[in-house]
Amino acid sequence: MKHPLPARPQHICVLRLSALGDVCNLVPTVRALQRQWPEARITWIIGKAENSLLSGLSGVEFVVYDKATGLAGMRALWRELADTRFDLLLHMQQALRASVLSLGLKADLRVGYDKARAKDLQHWFTQRQLAPHPRAHVLESYLDFARLLGVEDLSLAWDLPVPGTAVEEARGITGESAYLLISPCANPRLRNFRNWSAEGYAAVIDHAWRQHELKTVLTGGGSTQERQLGERIQALCPDEVVIDVIGETSLKGLLALIRQSRATIAPDSGPVHMANALGAPVVGLYATTNPGRAGPYLWRDFVVDRYPDAVRAFLHKTPEDLPWGQRVRHPDAMSLIRAEDVIERLEAVLALSETPQDMEFPDET
Incomplete structure (x- = not known):
C-alpha cells in the first residue's frame, strides 16, 4: 500500500548535502515547489x-551539516x-551518510528515488519512491520529486543570489577587462x-587572446593538484594573458566571475553547473x-563530448x-579531447546572440 501524498504540505524538508553542481541542479525543483505552494516552509x-x-x-531556510563533524x-x-516535524522529507542524497542522517528527522512521509536510481x-x-525515469539527466531526476507531488509548473528558474560584495571581489580581480574563465x-579525489x-588549456587561452583579446582568469580550489x-x-602562456586566482576566491565571488565572463570552460565539475544556473555561456569538457x-543542462549542445569515444576505446x-x-x-x-574541439565550441558560444533560456529545447518528460 502506497503512503498518501499531502495535498498541501506546510513544511518540506529537502535533504541534499553535496555537491556544488548537484545543489545548483536542484534549485529549479525548489523553485517549482515554491510556485506550487508559496505558503509552505522549505528547510534544506x-x-x-x-x-x-x-x-x-x-x-529557503538552510540547516548546515558539515560531514567532517561525523x-x-x-x-x-x-x-x-x-x-520540528516535516510533512515531507525529500531524500535527494544517494549516500548512506545522508540516509543515516535522515533517521533522526521527524517526517510524516519520506520520498526517495526508485530502485533503479537509488544507491547505497x-x-x-x-516510504514512497519516484516513478522510473530511465536515462534521466540529474536535473530531471530532481524534478521527478516535484512531478510525483503533482507540481504543475516545472519551468526552470534559479535566481541565485550574487551579493554586491561578490561583484566587487570579481571586479577587483578582472577590472574592466573582458575575459574568459577557465x-x-x-574535484581532486581518487580515480x-x-x-x-x-x-590543451594553453592553446585555448592563446586563441581567445589572439582572436578576441580576451584574457583568461584561472579559478579553482586550493588543493596542491x-x-x-x-x-x-x-x-x-604570456604573463599578461592569464590571471591565476586558483584557491583565492570565495564561492560567491566565483559566481560573480562566471556571470561577468564572456564564457566559462571547465570539465565535469561545479563551475559548469554554476554557469548553467546563471544563464552564462559555458563549454563543458566531457570524456x-x-x-x-x-x-x-541548458548548454549540452555546446559540450565537447568524447564520452562515446572513451567508452569504445577503454x-x-x-x-x-x-x-x-x-x-x-x-x-x-x-x-x-583536442584543443580544436574546445576552440570550435568556444567560438559557438561566443557567437550566440541569445542564451539557452530564450531558446526552444525539447521536453524530456
Missing part, C-alpha cells in the same frame, strides 16, 4: 561549502531539529580522471562522464551497452 539540509554557495536563496555533527543537527540502499530509508580541475591537459595545474598552464546525464563497448551514468575511469580518457 545542506553541506557547508554548498551553503556558502547558495546562502541567501529566497524562501556522528557528533549529526546528533547536533538532530537536537537542533528535535521540535536508499530505498530502505524511504576552472581547469574537477576522478576528469582533468584535461595544461597544453589544482595549484600545480594552474602553474603549468600559466607557464605556457569520463556522460553529458547526457551530468552535462550543463571499455570496448558502446554507451548503450553501459548502465546509465557509468564513468570511464581511465587516466587517458580526457586526452581524447
Whole structure:
C-alpha cells in the first residue's frame, strides 16, 4: 500500500548535502515547489561549502551539516531539529551518510528515488519512491520529486543570489577587462580522471587572446593538484594573458566571475553547473562522464563530448551497452579531447546572440 501524498504540505524538508553542481541542479525543483505552494516552509539540509554557495536563496531556510563533524555533527543537527516535524522529507542524497542522517528527522512521509536510481540502499530509508525515469539527466531526476507531488509548473528558474560584495571581489580581480574563465580541475579525489591537459588549456587561452583579446582568469580550489595545474598552464602562456586566482576566491565571488565572463570552460565539475544556473555561456569538457546525464543542462549542445569515444576505446563497448551514468575511469580518457574541439565550441558560444533560456529545447518528460 502506497503512503498518501499531502495535498498541501506546510513544511518540506529537502535533504541534499553535496555537491556544488548537484545543489545548483536542484534549485529549479525548489523553485517549482515554491510556485506550487508559496505558503509552505522549505528547510534544506545542506553541506557547508554548498551553503556558502547558495546562502541567501529566497524562501529557503538552510540547516548546515558539515560531514567532517561525523556522528557528533549529526546528533547536533538532530537536537537542533528535535521540535520540528516535516510533512515531507525529500531524500535527494544517494549516500548512506545522508540516509543515516535522515533517521533522526521527524517526517510524516519520506520520498526517495526508485530502485533503479537509488544507491547505497536508499530505498530502505524511504516510504514512497519516484516513478522510473530511465536515462534521466540529474536535473530531471530532481524534478521527478516535484512531478510525483503533482507540481504543475516545472519551468526552470534559479535566481541565485550574487551579493554586491561578490561583484566587487570579481571586479577587483578582472577590472574592466573582458575575459574568459577557465576552472581547469574537477574535484581532486581518487580515480576522478576528469582533468584535461595544461597544453590543451594553453592553446585555448592563446586563441581567445589572439582572436578576441580576451584574457583568461584561472579559478579553482586550493588543493596542491589544482595549484600545480594552474602553474603549468600559466607557464605556457604570456604573463599578461592569464590571471591565476586558483584557491583565492570565495564561492560567491566565483559566481560573480562566471556571470561577468564572456564564457566559462571547465570539465565535469561545479563551475559548469554554476554557469548553467546563471544563464552564462559555458563549454563543458566531457570524456569520463556522460553529458547526457551530468552535462550543463541548458548548454549540452555546446559540450565537447568524447564520452562515446572513451567508452569504445577503454571499455570496448558502446554507451548503450553501459548502465546509465557509468564513468570511464581511465587516466587517458580526457586526452581524447583536442584543443580544436574546445576552440570550435568556444567560438559557438561566443557567437550566440541569445542564451539557452530564450531558446526552444525539447521536453524530456
